[in-house]
Amino acid sequence: MKKGLKVLFLIIILFFVLLFFAFFFLRSLYLPVSSLSDESDSVRIEIPYGTSVYSVSQMLKEKRLIKNAKMFYYAARYPQILKVLFPKENAGVNFSLKSGIYHLNGNLSAAEILEILSSGQTEYIKVSVPEGLTISKIAAILEEDRICEKSDFISACRNPEFFSSYPIYELFEKGKIENCEGFLFPDTYFLNVGMSAPAVAVMMVDNFFSKITEVDNLSDKNIEDLFETLTLASIVEREYRVDEEAPVIASVFKNRLSRNIGLYSCATIEYIITEIQGRPHPDVILIADTKIDNPYNTYKWAGLPP
Numbered sequence: 102m103k104k105g106l107k108v109l110f111l112i113i114i115l116f117f118v119l120l121f122f123a124f125f126f127l128r129s130l131y132l133p134v135s136s137l138s139d140e141s142d143s144v145r146i147e148i149p150y151g152t153s154v155y156s157v158s159q160m161l162k163e164k165r166l167i168k169n170a171k172m173f174y175y176a177a178r179y180p181q182i183l184k185v186l187f188p189k190e191n192a193g194v195n196f197s198l199k200s201g202i203y204h205l206n207g208n209l210s211a212a213e214i215l216e217i218l219s220s221g222q223t224e225y226i227k228v229s230v231p232e233g234l235t236i237s238k239i240a241a242i243l244e245e246d247r248i249c250e251k252s253d254f255i256s257a258c259r260n261p262e263f264f265s266s267y268p269i270y271e272l273f274e275k276g277k278i279e280n281c282e283g284f285l286f287p288d289t290y291f292l293n294v295g296m297s298a299p300a301v302a303v304m305m306v307d308n309f310f311s312k313i314t315e316v317d318n319l320s321d322k323n324i325e326d327l328f329e330t331l332t333l334a335s336i337v338e339r340e341y342r343v344d345e346e347a348p349v350i351a352s353v354f355k356n357r358l359s360r361n362i363g364l365y366s367c368a369t370i371e372y373i374i375t376e377i378q379g380r381p382h383p384d385v386i387l388i389a390d391t392k393i394d395n396p397y398n399t400y401k402w403a404g405l406p407p
Contacts, residue, residue, distance in 0.1 A: 143206045148218070149247065150200040150295025154178050157198055157218070167211045177215055199223070200295030225291035230305070232287040233338045235376050239285055243301060246292075253298035258282065263299045267306055268324040278407075283331045284309045332405050333358075339368035364399035369406050373397050 144164050148157060154177045162170035177198055198215075201223025205214055228246050230239055240254040257263055258280045261273035272278040281302065286309035292301060313319045319327065333354060341347045354364050367386045373395050374380045383390070391400040396407050 143204050145224075146203045146205055147247075147294055148198070148200045148203070150249070150297070152198075152200065152295075154198060161205075161211075161214065164205075166205050166207060166209070166214060169211075173211050173215065176211065177218075201293045202226070223293050226294060228290045228292050230285070230287045230290065233335070234287065235372070236280060236282045236285065237376060239305075243292075243298075247294050248292045248296050249298040249301060254301060255280075257298040257302045258285070260299070263303055264306060267310060268327075269306070271324050272328055277325070277328065281306055283328075283335050286312055288312075329405060336364065336366050336368050336399075336406075339371070340366060358404065361403050363401065363403050364405075366399045369397050369399045 144166060146160065146164065146166075148160075155174055158167070158170040158174040158177070161167045161173060167173045198218045199221040201221065203217060203223055205217065209217070226246055226248065228242065228248060230242065234242075236255055236258050237251070240251040240258075243249050243254050244251040261270055264270050264273070264281060267284075269278065269281060269284055285302070285305040288305075288308055290301075290304065313327075319330070322330065333351070337347055337351045337354065340350050354366070357364050370386050370390050370393070371383065373393055374390065375382055377395065377397065391398070394401070396402060399406055
């Protein structure tokens with residue numbers, strides 16, 4: 102009998118402990134910080150790609166947006182508990198924290214913040230990619246704007262698997278290209294912090310094939326003819342200083358191609374120096390530079406470079 106009373110007593114104690122824990126949990130999760138303090142100003146929160154749930158919890162606590170980091174961590178880490186305890190409030194909610202930039206304030210409860218961070222509805226970053234940039238230069242812009250790592254973007258541009266649904270995949274297979282350079286359309290993009298590098302690269306290539314449909318005599322070209330046109334255009338792009346010079350330079354290059362002689366383009370030498378050799382941008386192209394043994398050297402080899 103006494104043993105039965107002890108068990109009952111322990112059950113009652115455990116019940117009240119769980120009740121206290123549930124009350125504390127609810128208070129931490131469903132009461133906004135502003136009701137406990139005066140913090141109600143909007144706070145800009147940046148969550149980079151790959152940030153752990155624990156780090157996000159600590160960040161929110163430091164910004165005084167949540168009262169208890171541990172409770173937020175457990176709620177985010179084990180969302181099934183919330184769905185079991187509060188099925189009505191959390192019906193259809195997919196708790197999975199996403200990277201990006203969010204604007205939060207102390208009027209929001211931890212549960213509401215958790216839902217916002219799982220929504221993926223973030224502030225976008227405006228990224229402008231000018232004409233004539235190489236992959237490495239585009240990658241540097243993306244890294245500076247905290248979109249993705251420079252090395253990740255360069256690697257993505259070299260991986261044909263990401264472009265299997267585009268015509269350039271054929272160029273990869275034939276060994277005509279080693280990356281998607283030239284097919285990354287220069288434009289203004291609205292991207293997320295921590296966006297995956299392949300997603301950015303695919304977006305830019307997709308934009309390229311969308312935009313060329315608006316250009317006469319390009320949309321009907323097969324991929325190899327388009328590639329040659331693009332290669333020549335990229336050289337002309339780096340040669341002229343004012344728009345009126347472009348058709349003149351293009352005409353000169355076309356004549357040299359028809360005669361099967363070198364283009365003698367300083368732009369291709371500059372590409373070798375900066376992109377292949379990794380040296381600083383030269384103030385002038387020296388005679389020694391025009392003798393570099395490299396397939397991009399249009400002083401040494403006839404026809405279009407790779």
